[in-house]
Amino acid sequence: MEKESQTIFDKNVIEFVTVAAEFCAFLERAERMKRNDFVDTSMKILPLLYLKASMLPKCETIGDEVLETYVTEEIYEILRINLAELMGDKDDYLDVFVQDMVYSDQPIKKSISEDLADIYQDIKDFIFVFQLGLNETMNDSLALCQENFGMLWGQKLVNTLRALHDVKYNQQQEEEEEDNEEGFYEPSDDDNCCEEDNCHCHDDDCHCHEDGCHCHHDE
Secondary structure (H helix, E strand, O other): OHHHHHHOOOHHHHHHHHHHHHHHHHHHOHHHOOHHHHHHHHHHHHHHHHHHHHOOOOOOOOOOOOOOOOOOHHHHHHHHHHHHHHHHHHOEEEEOOOHHHHHOOOOEEEEHHHHHHHHHHHHHHHHHHHOOOOHHHHHHHHHHHHHHHHHHHHHHHHHHHHHHHHHHHHHHHHHHHHHHHHHOOOOOHHHOOOOOOOOOOOOOOOOOOOOOOOOOOOO
Protein backbone atom coordinates (compact mmCIF):
# COMPACT_ATOMS: atom_id res chain seq x y z
CA MET A 1 0.00 0.00 0.00
CA GLU A 2 2.84 2.38 0.83
CA LYS A 3 4.37 1.88 -2.62
CA GLU A 4 1.10 2.77 -4.32
CA SER A 5 0.73 5.86 -2.12
CA GLN A 6 4.20 6.96 -3.18
CA THR A 7 3.32 6.53 -6.86
CA ILE A 8 0.48 9.05 -6.84
CA PHE A 9 2.81 11.73 -5.47
CA ASP A 10 5.53 11.06 -8.03
CA LYS A 11 6.81 14.18 -9.83
CA ASN A 12 5.68 12.87 -13.22
CA VAL A 13 2.19 12.15 -11.88
CA ILE A 14 1.84 15.67 -10.50
CA GLU A 15 2.95 17.15 -13.82
CA PHE A 16 0.49 14.96 -15.72
CA VAL A 17 -2.35 16.00 -13.40
CA THR A 18 -1.49 19.67 -13.98
CA VAL A 19 -1.50 19.34 -17.78
CA ALA A 20 -4.61 17.13 -17.73
CA ALA A 21 -6.54 19.68 -15.67
CA GLU A 22 -5.51 22.49 -18.03
CA PHE A 23 -6.54 20.38 -21.05
CA CYS A 24 -10.03 19.89 -19.60
CA ALA A 25 -10.38 23.58 -18.75
CA PHE A 26 -9.24 24.49 -22.26
CA LEU A 27 -11.92 22.34 -23.92
CA GLU A 28 -14.59 23.67 -21.55
CA ARG A 29 -13.96 27.24 -22.68
CA ALA A 30 -13.37 26.40 -26.35
CA GLU A 31 -16.82 27.57 -27.48
CA ARG A 32 -15.74 31.16 -26.79
CA MET A 33 -12.65 30.88 -28.99
CA LYS A 34 -12.04 31.46 -32.67
CA ARG A 35 -11.26 28.33 -34.67
CA ASN A 36 -7.72 29.37 -35.59
CA ASP A 37 -6.86 30.08 -31.95
CA PHE A 38 -8.41 26.80 -30.86
CA VAL A 39 -6.45 24.81 -33.43
CA ASP A 40 -3.17 26.55 -32.53
CA THR A 41 -3.58 25.90 -28.80
CA SER A 42 -4.73 22.31 -29.35
CA MET A 43 -1.59 21.59 -31.35
CA LYS A 44 0.49 22.72 -28.37
CA ILE A 45 -1.38 21.13 -25.46
CA LEU A 46 -2.11 17.73 -27.07
CA PRO A 47 1.57 16.78 -27.60
CA LEU A 48 2.32 17.91 -24.04
CA LEU A 49 -0.52 15.78 -22.69
CA TYR A 50 0.76 12.77 -24.63
CA LEU A 51 4.31 13.33 -23.39
CA LYS A 52 3.27 13.59 -19.74
CA ALA A 53 1.07 10.49 -20.01
CA SER A 54 3.92 8.49 -21.54
CA MET A 55 6.17 9.45 -18.61
CA LEU A 56 3.82 8.18 -15.90
CA PRO A 57 5.28 5.53 -13.59
CA LYS A 58 3.74 2.08 -13.79
CA CYS A 59 0.60 1.98 -11.67
CA GLU A 60 -1.61 -1.00 -10.79
CA THR A 61 -5.10 -1.13 -9.31
CA ILE A 62 -5.22 -1.93 -5.58
CA GLY A 63 -8.94 -1.61 -4.84
CA ASP A 64 -11.96 -3.45 -6.17
CA GLU A 65 -14.55 -0.69 -5.99
CA VAL A 66 -16.00 0.89 -9.12
CA LEU A 67 -14.62 4.41 -9.47
CA GLU A 68 -16.87 7.43 -9.54
CA THR A 69 -17.28 9.30 -12.82
CA TYR A 70 -17.93 12.94 -13.57
CA VAL A 71 -18.79 13.09 -17.28
CA THR A 72 -22.44 12.30 -17.95
CA GLU A 73 -23.92 11.72 -21.39
CA GLU A 74 -25.30 15.27 -21.31
CA ILE A 75 -21.93 16.81 -20.45
CA TYR A 76 -20.29 14.75 -23.18
CA GLU A 77 -22.83 15.77 -25.83
CA ILE A 78 -22.72 19.46 -24.96
CA LEU A 79 -18.94 19.48 -25.28
CA ARG A 80 -18.97 17.49 -28.52
CA ILE A 81 -21.60 19.74 -30.13
CA ASN A 82 -19.75 22.90 -29.09
CA LEU A 83 -16.52 21.58 -30.59
CA ALA A 84 -18.28 20.44 -33.77
CA GLU A 85 -19.80 23.90 -34.26
CA LEU A 86 -16.41 25.50 -33.64
CA MET A 87 -14.62 23.29 -36.18
CA GLY A 88 -17.41 23.60 -38.76
CA ASP A 89 -16.59 22.01 -42.11
CA LYS A 90 -13.10 21.10 -40.85
CA ASP A 91 -14.41 18.72 -38.19
CA ASP A 92 -14.47 15.51 -40.24
CA TYR A 93 -11.34 13.67 -41.34
CA LEU A 94 -10.40 10.26 -42.74
CA ASP A 95 -8.60 7.85 -40.44
CA VAL A 96 -6.92 4.49 -41.02
CA PHE A 97 -5.75 3.85 -37.44
CA VAL A 98 -9.06 2.59 -36.08
CA GLN A 99 -10.28 -0.87 -35.16
CA ASP A 100 -13.00 -0.73 -37.84
CA MET A 101 -10.30 -0.83 -40.53
CA VAL A 102 -10.01 -4.58 -39.83
CA TYR A 103 -13.29 -4.98 -41.71
CA SER A 104 -12.72 -2.37 -44.41
CA ASP A 105 -10.10 -1.42 -46.96
CA GLN A 106 -11.31 2.19 -47.01
CA PRO A 107 -10.46 4.97 -44.53
CA ILE A 108 -13.07 5.55 -41.84
CA LYS A 109 -14.62 9.00 -41.42
CA LYS A 110 -13.95 10.39 -37.95
CA SER A 111 -14.46 13.78 -36.34
CA ILE A 112 -12.12 15.95 -34.32
CA SER A 113 -14.95 16.96 -31.99
CA GLU A 114 -15.87 13.38 -31.08
CA ASP A 115 -12.26 12.34 -30.56
CA LEU A 116 -11.59 15.29 -28.28
CA ALA A 117 -14.79 14.61 -26.35
CA ASP A 118 -13.70 10.98 -25.88
CA ILE A 119 -10.29 12.06 -24.61
CA TYR A 120 -11.93 14.64 -22.35
CA GLN A 121 -14.19 12.00 -20.79
CA ASP A 122 -11.27 9.80 -19.72
CA ILE A 123 -9.17 12.70 -18.50
CA LYS A 124 -11.97 14.53 -16.68
CA ASP A 125 -13.12 11.39 -14.86
CA PHE A 126 -9.52 10.81 -13.76
CA ILE A 127 -9.08 14.40 -12.55
CA PHE A 128 -12.41 14.28 -10.70
CA VAL A 129 -11.48 11.17 -8.67
CA PHE A 130 -7.86 12.23 -8.19
CA GLN A 131 -8.88 15.56 -6.70
CA LEU A 132 -11.05 13.85 -4.08
CA GLY A 133 -7.79 13.15 -2.26
CA LEU A 134 -8.31 9.52 -1.24
CA ASN A 135 -5.09 7.60 -1.80
CA GLU A 136 -6.61 4.30 -2.90
CA THR A 137 -9.03 5.80 -5.42
CA MET A 138 -6.39 8.27 -6.59
CA ASN A 139 -4.12 5.34 -7.34
CA ASP A 140 -6.84 3.35 -9.10
CA SER A 141 -7.99 6.30 -11.18
CA LEU A 142 -4.38 6.81 -12.28
CA ALA A 143 -4.05 3.12 -13.16
CA LEU A 144 -7.27 3.23 -15.21
CA CYS A 145 -6.27 6.45 -16.98
CA GLN A 146 -2.88 4.96 -17.80
CA GLU A 147 -4.48 1.79 -19.16
CA ASN A 148 -6.94 3.78 -21.28
CA PHE A 149 -4.09 5.90 -22.60
CA GLY A 150 -2.43 2.80 -24.03
CA MET A 151 -5.63 1.22 -25.32
CA LEU A 152 -7.87 4.14 -26.28
CA TRP A 153 -7.26 7.82 -25.93
CA GLY A 154 -3.52 7.86 -26.68
CA GLN A 155 -4.14 6.72 -30.25
CA LYS A 156 -7.10 9.09 -30.60
CA LEU A 157 -4.91 11.96 -29.46
CA VAL A 158 -2.31 11.21 -32.14
CA ASN A 159 -4.97 10.85 -34.83
CA THR A 160 -6.63 14.10 -33.81
CA LEU A 161 -3.31 15.92 -33.81
CA ARG A 162 -2.70 14.79 -37.39
CA ALA A 163 -6.15 16.06 -38.40
CA LEU A 164 -5.57 19.41 -36.67
CA HIS A 165 -2.21 19.73 -38.42
CA ASP A 166 -4.01 19.30 -41.73
CA VAL A 167 -6.59 21.93 -40.78
CA LYS A 168 -3.94 24.45 -39.81
CA TYR A 169 -1.51 24.14 -42.70
CA ASN A 170 -3.82 23.18 -45.57
CA GLN A 171 -6.10 26.05 -44.58
CA GLN A 172 -3.16 28.46 -44.76
CA GLN A 173 -2.30 27.17 -48.22
CA GLU A 174 -5.92 27.59 -49.38
CA GLU A 175 -6.01 31.15 -48.05
CA GLU A 176 -2.74 31.99 -49.82
CA GLU A 177 -4.11 30.61 -53.10
CA GLU A 178 -7.27 32.69 -52.71
CA ASP A 179 -5.18 35.80 -52.01
CA ASN A 180 -3.11 35.14 -55.14
CA GLU A 181 -6.25 34.76 -57.24
CA GLU A 182 -7.68 38.00 -55.88
CA GLY A 183 -4.41 39.83 -56.57
CA PHE A 184 -4.05 38.61 -60.17
CA TYR A 185 -4.84 41.33 -62.72
CA GLU A 186 -5.48 40.78 -66.38
CA PRO A 187 -6.11 43.86 -68.56
CA SER A 188 -9.33 43.91 -70.55
CA ASP A 189 -10.52 45.83 -73.57
CA ASP A 190 -12.25 48.24 -71.20
CA ASP A 191 -8.83 49.48 -70.10
CA ASN A 192 -8.34 51.28 -73.46
CA CYS A 193 -7.98 54.97 -72.88
CA CYS A 194 -8.18 55.78 -76.55
CA GLU A 195 -11.67 55.43 -78.04
CA GLU A 196 -10.84 56.19 -81.68
CA ASP A 197 -11.70 53.58 -84.33
CA ASN A 198 -8.18 53.52 -85.74
CA CYS A 199 -6.49 53.40 -82.32
CA HIS A 200 -3.16 51.56 -82.25
CA CYS A 201 -2.37 52.24 -78.60
CA HIS A 202 -2.04 48.54 -77.76
CA ASP A 203 -0.06 47.43 -80.81
CA ASP A 204 3.37 45.93 -80.17
CA ASP A 205 5.11 48.76 -82.01
CA CYS A 206 2.97 51.44 -80.37
CA HIS A 207 4.67 54.77 -79.71
CA CYS A 208 1.53 56.48 -78.50
CA HIS A 209 2.95 57.33 -75.09
CA GLU A 210 6.14 58.95 -76.29
CA ASP A 211 6.72 62.67 -75.81
CA GLY A 212 5.65 63.56 -79.33
CA CYS A 213 2.44 61.54 -79.26
CA HIS A 214 -0.75 63.33 -80.29
CA CYS A 215 -3.12 60.33 -80.11
CA HIS A 216 -5.13 61.77 -77.28
CA HIS A 217 -5.10 65.43 -78.39
CA ASP A 218 -8.30 66.98 -79.57
CA GLU A 219 -8.26 67.42 -83.31
